[in-house]
Amino acid sequence: MGHETMHPRFEQDNPAPIIGKRYKLINQLGMGGFGQSFLAQDLHLPGFPRCVVKRLLAKTNDPRHLKTARRLFDTEARVLYQLGKHDQIPTLYAHFEENQEFYLVQEFIEGEPLTWKVIKGKKWPEGKVIALLHDILEILAFVHQQNVIHRDIKPANLIRRHRDGKLVLIDFGAVKQVTIPIGDPDSEIAESTISVGTQGYISNEQLAGRPRFCSDVYAVGMVGIQALTGVRPKRLDENAVTGELDWRIHAPDVSPEFAEVLDRMILYDFRDRYPTAVEALESLQKLPPRLLEVLQASKVDPASMEEVGTTDSETDSTQKDSGSTYASSGLVPTFHQEETLMYGETLPTTSSVKQPQDWHQRWVEMRSHLWKRWQRKSVKQWSMLGAGVAIASTALSLVLVRLNSHQTPTSTPPSSPGTSIQSVTPPQIPASPKPTPRSLAQRVANLKAEADRLRKQRQYQQALDRYDQLIKLKSNDAQAHWGRCESLNGLKRPDQAMVACNDALALNPDYAEALWSKGKVLRQQDRILEALRLFEEATILKPDFTDAWLSRGSSLQEVGRSAEAIDALDQAIALNRNLAEAWSIRGSALWNLGRFDQAVASLDKALQIQPNAPGASALRRQAREELGY
Incomplete structure (x- = not known):
């Protein structure tokens, strides 16, 4: 039996899997080289609190290798337990083995990943970047003092925790304890623990399978440069003379002192970098006082670190x-x-x-x-x-x-003899006549109907005006905020659409349509994996939500998960068989899997519904060529 068949699955007609006889899996959070992570509920505790269950891949059924994997798993669990004593690292609740599969259960951190704040094309103020790096390095210094290398520091693994605004470092599935050997170098297990990291944040020596403490420092420096410049790390060019990353051209106003710290953090030769996070943190703390003012403010209000990011030309609240x-x-x-x-x-x-x-x-x-x-x-x-x-x-x-x-004498009328001076009472402002509840409700209903009609007719600006009027009358109407988000999506104004979607979700966290619309915003911002998670959540909350299934399927196809894309698109088609886009994307997914006959049939259906379906004709011709007709 391969690992693919052993994955916990979330089928519409099947109950959610229960792992370890107590952890009910709700939905998948992510998948990587080390395994899968799931949002789960602990059925043994009152209120069924949420947690994160990580399933680790051993990549072997050989008894000898399983024994080695078991030993390494226990070692990693001990390391994670020790790290979890830090307030800004998830606590390890349990670790166990089930059906020759290894599981970790960790604290669920409710918050927002840094990817939601570090956005392409948006530059953070220098002081905010300094405060961010300070927060990360403080946590990482503790990790390095435990003799552990994280090896996958990136915005997605940094969460701004809701309850106190503090930064939390997550996803220690790739940790390596420096003093413990990782087993037989020729085994599949050893091989699976070497190539770890994310393109753009991974240093040269780590890419070669030789991570060091300063490899983490490199990743932190790249996160800082991304926030400071608004440019993704893999988009940065090398200096033709020095061979170092030429990031300063994207941040011409950065102070020389801070630029020198960043430069040293990301040097190509690991021997020239700060050896550990401790030294990098000390260097950051020695910056001139004028650069550390925001750092002091962030200690008072950590949550204020969220509200950063400006375009190159203006700040838009x-x-x-x-x-x-x-x-x-x-x-x-x-x-x-x-x-x-x-x-x-x-x-x-x-x-x-x-x-x-x-x-x-x-x-x-x-x-x-x-x-x-x-x-x-x-x-x-x-x-x-x-x-x-x-x-x-x-x-x-x-x-x-x-x-x-x-009041001063000039603002108080003179008093006559024998009378006491009275305080000046502000004049009463006459209240405007209030509409009756019935007339107000009717006006709200009429505005909502008109706004929805305009949005469906793609008259987005007019619809947006109506939703704004509606919100003035009834500010707690989640549907109005969602309609506003959809209209802004149609106008290609993703930043403002994000605000509107979040307003809708603040009023109703389980609003499937708002989750779907927010996912579309993330897709416009090239944050495809975050969008995919929202589309998945929307289909779980509302299984008959056709558009969410379509978006989920197209996103899965975009990230190369064609088999899963077909499943999602089939759900959309079952709800509406006249979705030309679903048939077309399904044909593309089938073609990727080499199922050319089925691809042609699916593309034919798309063209039957919509003769000019984008890309369908060219792809059908290509598939027919593969079949030789």
Whole structure:
């Protein structure tokens, strides 16, 4: 029996697999040279908490090699257990063997991978990059002090944890403990533990199978350069004279001191790099104070490291991936010295208030802003929201009273003899007539119907305007935020679409359509594997979601997983047999697998439905040539 048949499978008609008699697999998170990882639930604990189950590939059925694999597995588990004592490394819960397969169970980190923030074409400010490298190197210094090399540091393996905003280093499936030999060098097991790493972040000596501590330092340096320049590592050219990576041309404004640190981290010759993360961290901490200001700020608010990234020419606040840190944090609106709101909104101080009317108007505007902002950012905290706004209202009212009691003589009418001076009461602003619940509901329904109609007719800008009006009337309407995301997708504005999708998901985390739309945003940003995970999740949440199955199948085909692509496309076709795109992509997948007869039949069906189906005619002709007719 090959490993392919032993993989836990997620079939629509079959129950989810249970591993180790307690871990129920929910869906696959990823696959690599070392095996698979799955999101799972621990059925033995109250509430069935989530965890990550990793299945390791032994690549052998030979008893002697299995014995070696078992020994290495136990050694790696001990290493992971030791590393998991660090707060920013996932905890190892269990390790076991089942049916000659090896499994690790680790803590599930709820957060966002750095790939969501390090985006092609977007440059981070230098100070933010310094703070990021500092965070990574602090964790890595601990790893190296345990005599362990990670060997696969990259944005996807760095998670910004929701609960506290801290960075977490994950995926230690490729760890190598330096002092322990890895067995028979001629065995398949030894071979499988050598070629590890990701193109662009892997150093020359690691590529040759000789990783060192400074190989991890190289990878960290490449992550920093990617954030600083907005250029993917494999897109960087070498200097024709020195042979080193010529990254500075993409960051002409970088300070010389920081540039020297980065240069040393990524030197081609490992002997010239920082030996370990400890030395790299020390060098970073010796940068001039002006470059370390953001580093100090990030220690106060680690989550602020998320909101970075500018285009080459401008900063667009709508491009922030308004995801999940505040939505998941459980915070309530608070005040600092009665005058400063969350999110950086600052109220006027006493000296800046010229007229009571100005202050009152400012308070009205800020209260409205606070309500809308908090409603969008933390919809899960409804029970706390009322109390938070009440506290905010009370605090600001006290400030108002304080200000009124300290008015200057010029702003207070003169008093007549024998009368006491009264505080100036802000004039009441007449409330505009409020629509009745029935009329408001009807207006919301009409706007939603019109916006949906325009979106389906691909009149995206008009649809976007209607969704914006709808959100002003009903800001907690997840469907309106999703429609806004879809319209922005149609307008090819992925950064703003990402914000809208995240707003919809903050209101409804299990919104399959919003997950699908967010996946389409990620595809526009060439983040295909992240998109694929969202498409998979959408089909699990909504098995009859035709578009999600189609997107899942096309993404699988794009990454070369043709057999899985055919399964997904078959699901889409079963739901709608007139999907020319599904038949066409299916034909391409069949052709890749050498099943030319079936490929021709599938392509014929695509052309029957849509005579000008993109690429179908050329591919059918190519398949027919393979068959000799």
